[in-house]
Amino acid sequence: MITIKTTEALAAFCERATRHPYVTVDTEFLRERTYYSQLCLVQLAVPGDAEEDAVLVDPLAKGIDLAPLYALFKDESVVKVFHAARQDLEIFYIEGGVIPHPLFDTQVAAMVCGFGEQVGYETLVRKIAHESLDKTSRFTDWSRRPLTPAQEKYALADVTHLRVIYEYLRDELAKSGRKPWVEEEMKILTSPSTYVIEPENAWMRIKTRTTSGKFLAAVKELARFREGYAQSRNIPRNRVFKDDALSELASTKPRTEKDLSRSRLLLREARRGEIAEGILKAIEIAGDYAPEDMPKPDTSRDKLQVNPALADMLRVLLKAKSDSLGVAQKLIATTADLDMIAAGRRDVNALKGWRAEAFGNDALRMCQGELGLVARGQKIEVFEL
Known part of the structure; x- marks a missing residue:
């Protein structure tokens, strides 16, 4: 197990990573006593089975500079793969002023590929990599040195199994033609405004x-x-x-x-x-x-004249579409989205981009009386009126 503690060693790994199509990334941090997260460990892995293909980077090591890592994050030829990336990206944006790009979030991709709502890393490791994780080190103090062998093993597993998960989900998205759906979601994660609280x-x-x-x-x-x-x-x-x-x-x-x-x-x-x-x-x-x-509260939803029967039909339509596509309902549309559509609003996320293709266009047709629903056994089917 390799732990990088110098800028030179980090630069060497990052230079080697540029020769690969992707690098998996994870972090360990503390936030209980600070406003901004304290970065305690960075885990990196590139494709391969050699020991040097997966490393731990100690950002608390004396004299280390993470500039080579931030340069890798800006390299457009290498996909940066995270799971549930938001907190990790916030750290890198605050610490280094950089957001990794291009980005692939396996949690979002898994929701598009039929693994359910907010699927956890442990679940994907079990279902895709067919491995199990030892989570006993999950809530340890990552700022203490030296790290224990159990901590190091736990941390490294967060990027080694991620390689298998990424390759599986990448191929599934290519087969289904839904890669643009995930790319659309990545635009939100890679926007600096996502991480700045004014x-x-x-x-x-x-x-x-x-x-x-x-x-x-x-x-x-x-x-x-x-x-x-x-x-x-x-x-x-x-x-x-x-x-x-x-x-x-x-x-x-x-x-x-x-x-x-x-x-x-x-x-x-x-x-x-x-x-x-x-x-x-x-x-x-x-x-x-x-x-x-004086500030004014957002009362737009209070004024909605929601058609309750139509809202209920939209909920059934959403479930039918979610089931047939194998995409998590929560990713397609929220309850608030459905209520706004049923009230006649059209400035709704569920009616834009890939969501329109998956659900929104049919939702509008239902509102216009062009589509209906019918129960056939355990399934709900959509039909033309």
Whole structure:
């Protein structure tokens, strides 16, 4: 088992990887105590059975520079293969300002190839590679050195079996003609906007029941302060204050530190110092919002005039299409998509791109009274009206 701890050794492996059609990639990281993930290990493998074809890269090794890896990620001749890539890609974008391309996510591909909703790596290893995984090292502390042999074995398995899984799914997509479907999904994963949280927009993540403009203005400014504070100090946002405390502050609108001391939900360390100052300043700014500048909740779904019978028929159609195509329902359309279609909306993801081919075009024809459904035994079939 090879562990790379120098820039020179990493450059040598990455140069050799450029001679192969693909490289499989995985990471181990910690995020419990930081805002951004702490990269602790990178696993890489190229096609082949030799020991040097699969390596561990120690990003915590003294003096190592990951620039050769980032150069490999930019090489258009080599497909970068991940499973459930989103968190890994976020790390590489934040750490190195790079998003691997071209990209292949085996979780997305497996959903297109009939392996169900959000299929796990362990399941694919069992069903495609016909191997089993020892998951006992999954939740260990990957920042501690030295790594144990069990940790190293576990980590390497995440990229060695991935070679078999990738080649199988790649060939299945070629046979089915659905490679463009997966490529369309990869455009979302490779967009930098997927991984950037702007403090200005952080309030949109907060779930509230109140639609008052003054309340939402306070929510927006408190969320903006919290996100910026957490990012600048690389601490989890909940370490600043939690969502329930944020909602409480937006309701009570404290003006002084004495007011903060009366909070039921605010952490003790947030009632004084920089955090307290930030909270009070946020409330002050929110109080100066002009009526026309106050945030407005998204009420578009509340105004939907959903035809419930049509929505139910669309759900049955989705299941029929999912079953016949062998594509996970969740990947094709969400419940919200179906409700919007049944309400007459046409700016819906399920009606665009490959989803239109798989489901959306027939959904529109059903809405127009051109298609019907019939039960034949255990199956639902679509027929022309």
